[in-house]
Amino acid sequence: MARIRKGAAKPVPQFLEDDPSTGYLPGRPWPTVRYGLATLLVSALLVFAIEWIVRGDFFGTVDFFLQPFKPGWTTIIVFTLVLVGLDAVLGRSHQSLMIVAPLTLALAFVGHQKSHYLGDPLYPTDFLYARQIMALMPLLVRERPWTAVMLAAAIVGGLALLVYGWRTWRRRVPILSRKGRLARLALAVPLLAFFVSIMDYATFSWTRDRLQIIPIMWDQKENYASNGFALAFAMNVPMAHVSAPPGYSQKAMDAIQRSDVAASVPEEKPDIVVVMSESFWDPTRLPGVSIKPDPIPTVRALRSGSMFSPEFGGMTANIEFEALTGFSNAFLPAGSIPYQQYVRTPTPSLATFLKSEGYRARAIHPGTNWFWNRG
Incomplete structure (x- = not known):
């Protein structure tokens, strides 16, 4: 060997x-x-x-x-x-x-x-x-x-x-x-x-x-x-990555005709409070469901209209984005979070509009401001 x-x-x-x-x-x-x-x-x-x-x-x-x-x-x-x-x-x-x-x-x-x-x-x-x-x-x-x-x-x-x-x-x-x-x-x-x-x-x-x-x-x-x-x-x-649609440009956006109808504004501006709660909903809206006594009689008496939520079981940040900006998430890729991926510059929203009208816009949330990049 x-x-x-x-x-x-x-x-x-x-x-x-x-x-x-x-x-x-x-x-x-x-x-x-x-x-x-x-x-x-x-x-x-x-x-x-x-x-x-x-x-x-x-x-x-x-x-x-x-x-x-x-x-x-x-x-x-x-x-x-x-x-x-x-x-x-x-x-x-x-x-x-x-x-x-x-x-x-x-x-x-x-x-x-x-x-x-x-x-x-x-x-x-x-x-x-x-x-x-x-x-x-x-x-x-x-x-x-x-x-x-x-x-x-x-x-x-x-x-x-x-x-x-x-x-x-x-x-x-x-x-x-x-x-x-x-x-x-x-x-x-x-x-x-x-x-x-x-x-x-x-x-x-x-x-x-x-x-x-x-x-x-x-x-x-x-x-x-x-x-x-x-x-x-x-x-x-x-x-x-969301690509701009064909024909999109600042010039094309400026060329869109604005409405000539003037909005009526009261002399005394009202306080505006927006409350968004992902855990609050009305189960009686489901077919065949009724609850006695009514758990939300005051809300039902004061409310007007309804909102269809685009999310369920989370992703509240996307609902906030739609409610504040009026921009639909339907045109974004599935799973997108605009706050995380697309909002990089000041974006027109309900908050920025009200501030331009003399309001003091304040946002209150129990979490931290960096959660979902909200801040």
Whole structure:
């Protein structure tokens, strides 16, 4: 038996010694095929796990992949290309899974929780609210301390396991050859670039249509259910940017004819108080519902007219925006929060108009002024 001098490289593991994907003995095709099939299988399992977590329904997830008009298999191919490309960047076979799997599975879990509690899928713009989540963390810890402890332990344990696996993999798995890395990049980068180029939901793509990717941007729940979590989430990435409509300009706006009808204004300006409460509503408006005695007789006697709320179960900031500005959110991408994404300069509103008429505009809120970027 040959002696191995101290400091010499360790022998290559047997399952890698004939594998050109690791840089050893290039030219044999079967190890490359094994690498490709293994990456494809891992991608399929990962995409299935993501959909299962988001949907919370095993048989519904199976049905998603079995239906030919759903892009489940397209998603698997995309994940395979991402893993292959990242392997080339990291320099080790299959190490990209240690990055992609935790991130995507965590996103899937967060998406399931949001859908469960708010009835709305997870959007990329939701991560703009990280500051609000951190501000609510002490309250969540106080309300559910053991849940917080278990969650913290799971995060720390998962990170420790990930670091250990990362270091072990880089120590035991040989570095990919330059030829192997270039081959992976040559395969993955052009195909991923082409895939990104056809994902503009505002334009028709014959290839995208053949891949069964049908953007349903007007109904995001159906969009996520039909296209799957990963593709629908990716399609929503550019939606935070709203392009100006054709023909829009300051000159075009100034050319719009103003009404010549003068508004009647009383000599003594009244005090104007606007109260908005997301928890206040009239259940008797529901068909077949009546309550005896009437819980709000005074409000019912004084009120005039009704307002249809554009949101339910949260997103009060959007209702405030519509009420104060008169601008509808219907023309904005689903999941948008104007205060967060679009209000960057002074915007005409009820408050600015009343101030121009000599009023002192005051806003009172029990929360902090940076919540939802209201301040």
